[in-house]
Amino acid sequence: MKKFILLLLFPLSIFAQINKAEIDLLFKNKQYQKAENILKFYVKNNPKNLEAIELLGDAYGYQEQWDNAINTYKTLVNVKPNIANYQYKYGGAMGMKALENKFKAISFVGDIKSAFIKAAELDKNHINARWALVELYVQLPGIIGGSITKALKYAQELEKLSKVDGYLAKGYIYEYDDEPELAEKFYKQAIKQGGSLVCFDKLTKFYEKTNKPEQAIKNIESAHQKHQRNALHYQIGKVAAEYNVELQKGEKCLKVYIKNYSAEDGVPKAWANYRLAQIYYHKQNKTEALKHIDLALKELPKIQVFKNKKQKILNL
Structure with a gap:
């Protein structure tokens, strides 16, 4: 009985361990609020557990609570600035916040770019960070740092890591830059190289956007022959x-x-x-x-x- 009473006197956090499998299952089932509640309690009692803090940031992100996600990932970046994935998630949360309020987006651009560049520099194999930079440089107006040349630089880095990603990135860049022949060329190369449904879908949507429905249908038929x-x-x-x-x-x-x-x-x-x-x-x-x-x-x-x-x- 004394042992039981002593246990009650100690914080639960001393004995509890974060159950990542449980949190992953909650994420999979889209029970983000429940995951957030569990993680907030755990982090409050284990403020140095970086894995739990990252999962809490993810829970906020799934719920599009971008301010909370930014602050949570910023904690990770402050503690461990040389972890590529922390920088990538921090930049991503700021990017999503910027999309919500385009009037304030300019104030985020420098920090977003810095976080993604840092992630790419820290991890030479970080595909997602390079994709983020491609999209950022393509979508930003030139006056605030947009650059097709820089986007192509990261697309080239992607191609070295994954030919399919590199071809898809180049197709995306040239489509955005109103170079339809080059866009089509690289989307077709992605299909030839990888042949996934994603590759076929990119070319289909390109044909739809450029008002070529017959070619879109032919492309979908090719996808069906391969994937059924x-x-x-x-x-x-x-x-x-x-x-x-x-x-x-x-x-x-x-x-x-x-x-x-x-x-x-x-x-x-x-x-x-x-x-x-x-x-x-x-x-x-x-x-x-x-x-x-x-x-x-x-x-x-x-x-x-x-x-x-x-x-x-x-x-x-």
Whole structure:
């Protein structure tokens, strides 16, 4: 009994250890507030545990509490300035804060850039820090430090670490810099080198942005030949419906998507029915268009774009 009473007199933190697996599971299940509460209590009683502090910063980040995330990561940077990942996360939190308030963004730019550059210098293999620098130099106006030349420098460093990342970065830079032929070239090289769904998706979106829906559809078909994902049937139907091209192919793909649908496909069947309604609207087939827009609304009755489309169909 005395032993039990003595235990109660000591702070719980002396005996408790941070359970990273538990926190990771909470993050995976998007229980960020619960993770935050556990971590705040732990850090309060273990203020020198850097792993717990970093996880707390992550919890804030997942909840888009950027001020709290910045202050938490800053603690890590102050204690261990030569840890690349601390610098990267600190810069990233400041970057997200800057995106929220573009009027105040200028005051963050110097610190954001310094943190990312420091992370890249500390870790010669830090791919994410280099990607962050590519995006930063591309998106910043030249008057406050933007530079295509510097963006390409970090893209070149990425290519040395990972050819796929390097090609994707160059495609992104040239797309932003209005050099479509070069952008297409590097996106295609990324597909040839890696061939992941991400690579195919980058080229598809590029074709959509440059108003080349037929090429977008061909690219999605190539992706499907390699990866055999039902979700790609929806993507073909979506492009066909939005751009009023290859309607027969789009209709067929959307019906296949609905027939083979599973939760893993991601996009709800309601959206596939909405795309079918778009296709039948283009075909002036009011009966089929109404049938599918009603199916979409039955599943997701609050989606405004569905309601707007139904009104247009009724006016045919």
